[in-house]
Amino acid sequence: MKNKIILYDLSGKNNIRFSPPCWNVKLCLIHNNIDFDTIPIRFTEKEKINFSNQTLVPIIKYNEEIISDSWNIFVWLNDKIKEIKLIPNEQTRVFSHFLYFWTSKSLLPIIFKLIANDIPKILNAEDKEYFIKSREDRIKKPLKSLLSDKKKSKIQLFQSLITFEKILENNKFFNGNNLGLPDFIFFGNFMWAEKCSSENLFKNLPNIHKWFLNIKKLNRL
Amino acid sequence: MKNKIILYDLSGKNNIRFSPPCWNVKLCLIHNNIDFDTIPIRFTEKEKINFSNQTLVPIIKYNEEIISDSWNIFVWLNDKIKEIKLIPNEQTRVFSHFLYFWTSKSLLPIIFKLIANDIPKILNAEDKEYFIKSREDRIKKPLKSLLSDKKKSKIQLFQSLITFEKILENNKFFNGNNLGLPDFIFFGNFMWAEKCSSENLFKNLPNIHKWFLNIKKLNRL
Structure with a gap:
């Protein structure tokens, strides 16, 4: 360009x-x-x-x-x-669009429950106040209340990811043999957790963990 | 062939x-x-x-x-x-394999809860006995107990399908513009329900309903 x-x-x-x-x-x-x-x-x-x-x-x-x-x-x-060739065929478009919706509507809310109380630690005072207020308005309860549900949220996370874990048994990436759009769309959710929290999201998900580390290594992140 | x-x-x-x-x-x-x-x-x-x-x-x-x-x-x-050209590219393979796992592990068990009590009606006496016993062993409770949970199961079904409903806003099929493997893998779950039960699975899911009717019409089913 x-x-x-x-x-x-x-x-x-x-x-x-x-x-x-x-x-x-x-x-x-x-x-x-x-x-x-x-x-x-x-x-x-x-x-x-x-x-x-x-x-x-x-x-x-x-x-x-x-x-x-x-x-x-x-x-x-x-x-x-x-x-x-980001969207080389219709199937990439549909699968990626599916993942775009699914990660934001299903995966992200579960990860949020696990890391929400860590996010204020990486914000300055003004942002911290905004974040806590806006998120508590959204979930209609105190962020702190999520802490006691962590065990349940971890089970939810595992259940929501198990199908993706299985896919990686036979595929290096969600795009197949090479990194592509379905992977890009999946990746940010885990990077978010890593930047904000020390919570381990990869328990019993060794394939997704390997996939994540592999992408970071390939791109020096 | x-x-x-x-x-x-x-x-x-x-x-x-x-x-x-x-x-x-x-x-x-x-x-x-x-x-x-x-x-x-x-x-x-x-x-x-x-x-x-x-x-x-x-x-x-x-x-x-x-x-x-x-x-x-x-x-x-x-x-x-x-x-x-059933699997024309890697992305079709990955997306379809994802749907193969997801429909059997996530979608099918929810539909099962809604139609399980109708299935014996389409079986002869010997099969009926086998079906009820094997399924009750699997879910570890009487099939009849599922009847009182129908409202909850319908909400689960809606939530599990909403991302797919959204995809069909912009795509005629899960394979894109033409019927393909991702659609074949999705289809049977709804045909199963239709053959066994009068339960309406498509409430608030007009795009999936249209998709299902369209496939049946295209293939005279």
Whole structure:
């Protein structure tokens, strides 16, 4: 690409980057050797992304183009940079779109229950207050109440991932033999947990653990 | 193919065919115009399939070849009949294998809870006894106890299918624009319910309902 892609990326204190969909997009860019810069956005700096007419990161800015939402970004990258063949066939599109929905609606809420109480530790005072209030409004109970449910949440996590664990018995990646879009979309959720928490999400899931470490190693993350 | 494929297919009374993985395989064969005959196997006729060295249908017999398990059958069909391009790329293989595990481990047990008490009605006396005993041993409680949980099971079903419902907003089939392996693997579960029960599984799932009716119409089922 002629110019650099600018990625608006969620940031905590000490410049820590932890957003799952931002990591999904970054892994895709890094793995495909696409040059980009990030602009850190803290939870309480939403005014910095007013230009996008919505309130969430990731956002990509490229010349005059503005694309928000990780799925839209992947579709845009696929159209814009033909040579990376991000969505090489219809089945990749459907499977990846499935994973986009499934990870955000099913996987992420379970991981959230396990790491929610660790997230404030990586935020500065102002963001911490925003995070706790907005998340407690969302789940309609104190974040602390999640601590006593950890055992249950770990069982839920294992059950929700077991089918994916089985797939990796016969496949190196969720995309098959090579890293691809289904992997990018899965990855950020685990990177999020690793950046925010010391919670071990991979208990009894050795294949997913190996897959995660392998992706990090391949991309020097 | 030079000779006809023989499919060993689960049968109830009055020759009713209701097994989910058998339907998955039959839809694949029908949709691809592959000629086959079925041999009906009732629950209490397992001795008829002793030759396969295992106890479950579907089984395919083709000349001297014997293939059991629906996934193995799909892989065999893909290798044997190149022109149908059943698994055209790695992503179809991974997505379909995911659906194979997910439908049998996650979807099927929920549908079972909703229709289990209807299944004996389509079985003859001997099979009925076998079915009730074997299933009650498996779930460790009386089948009748599932009746009081129907409301809960319907919510579970909706939650487990909502991501698939969303995919069909933008795609005609789980395979993309054309019917393919991911659809075949999904289909049998709903056909099973329809053959055994008058339970409506499609409440608040209009896209999946339309998809199901569309497949039946396309294949005159």
